[in-house]
Amino acid sequence: MASRIRIRAQLKDDYCEVKALMRHPMETGLRKDQSGVAIPANFIEDVQVVHNDAVVMQAYWGAAVSANPFLGVRFKGGAQGDVVKIIWRDNQGDSGSGETTIR
């Protein structure tokens, strides 16, 4: 249950609907901890949705996005059994990915 990305990809009418939940603190860099020390900025900067081997969506995120971002994307051209993958990279160089097959 503790994987860093949860993904669901479902074929609907003529498009594929992807929903994903990413585990990430998305720290803005403006918050302070209890002892008053600034918490360093730590947020996802780049996120990609990959269908088979092609990038179908790429987004540049910033500190305004909430913690544990929830992403919804629709794209055309998917078929049942295809692999959908989500990859993110944050400002500290950390990255995460997860994949599923289209249902």
Place this chain on the structure above:
Amino acid sequence: MSKGFFSGLLATLVGLWSFTAISETDGVFDEYRELMGDDNPAIFVIYDGEEIWFTPAGPKSVSLAQCDLGLGPGVVEGAYAQLPRYFSDAQRVQDIEARLEYCMTHLQGRSPDKVRANAYSQRGELGTELEALVAWIADQSSGLTIAPAQAHAKERSAYTLGESLFYYRAGPHDFSCATCHEQTGRRIRLQALPNLTTHQGAAAAYSTWPAYRVSQGIVRTMGWRMRDCMRQQRMPELIMGSEASVALQTYLSVNGAGGSMAAPGLKR
């Protein structure tokens, strides 16, 4: 690019921007909920819950598939909306958590202490088995009418008890549930407070738990909400599935009876 071409793309991404408007409702959070539409990160937890229900576990290595939630062994659809209720095998009124604990200990042979100790996510945890089960079971009552059983004498006395606990003031701050929840249209800081003594307030609150808490990134249950309200009242820790927890939830569900279940909800 062979298969990956696409003609339409829609990305929705929701984050909290800034405080723009303040109202007597949930203010900016209502806008957030609206932006999310039917989307709720709880969907992933619901899937987990369904899987857990059918997975053998415990010393007896059996699943919960034969667990009776009040509508017969294994019947999940519609069961949540009729809880809390009296169970003759347990000889007491139970909410979903007390009932799951009963099934885990009696069907699966697990230790009740361990079940209770791992019930709710601790700081930093990403969801527990119980939270996932409750999310799925509640989802199986989504859209159905809140109709807790009140035929049995013990179900009715659970309501009366719940009502008196609701008004019970104690602790260093003299707080009770009623301190925050017996008036309409009030808020604490920016958080709107439902009047739980009215049908409308109780239905709105009861129907939307369990809920995905955006601030915590996990699904929380109604039982957890009771415990956390007690913490905020400066009381000791409320035991999951205890008589007080069940009675308070009975008070809320009966006050909210007739409302429509919409759980898992989405909350700040």
Place this chain on the structure above:
Amino acid sequence: MQTIIRICAFIIFSSALHADESYNVLLNSMVDKNFVTVERLKQDELQAFCSQPRSATVDEPRAAELREAALKGVPTPPGENYLGDWQRGEKVAINGRGLQYSDDPDQANGGNCYACHQLDPTELAYGTLGPSLSGYGARGQNPAMLEYTWTKLWNTHAYNVCSHMPRFGAAGILTTQQLQDVMAFLFDPESPVNRPQP
């Protein structure tokens, strides 16, 4: 006459039983957590009296007794010095921590005033369970107002039995110094509470 007395006795007796039942259920339904023990579930006289719906009929003579008792217990601040430092008082008003089992017992308790009251009109995150106190200092800084407000903070039931407000002084939630500072936050003309409305 005898019947009436008997009925009264029955009502008092049955409500006492009821409170006992609630207490016993809570005692069996809760456990100690960190520094918070089940000892807190025991009600004092006032808490027991105030554990009923707003709509319930109030036993006026009893309420008067409790009001008197609350008033008697309010001390005068040392040197009759009601006003401390409004800047420290503001911090107390903002701080919502203290006495929850999730709180650090070594830190000073907060007053959590903003949970229920509007104070500094530029602070948007205020609650509405209690009345707005913005501009409170405009009500004047005479001895009667100082004494009234001090009493209200120390033990709200001295004026309003079964008010929802905590007994910040009488219950030991805030120290005398903290209360003097909150008083200054309410009364000082320099305090943001008394800034002109935007």
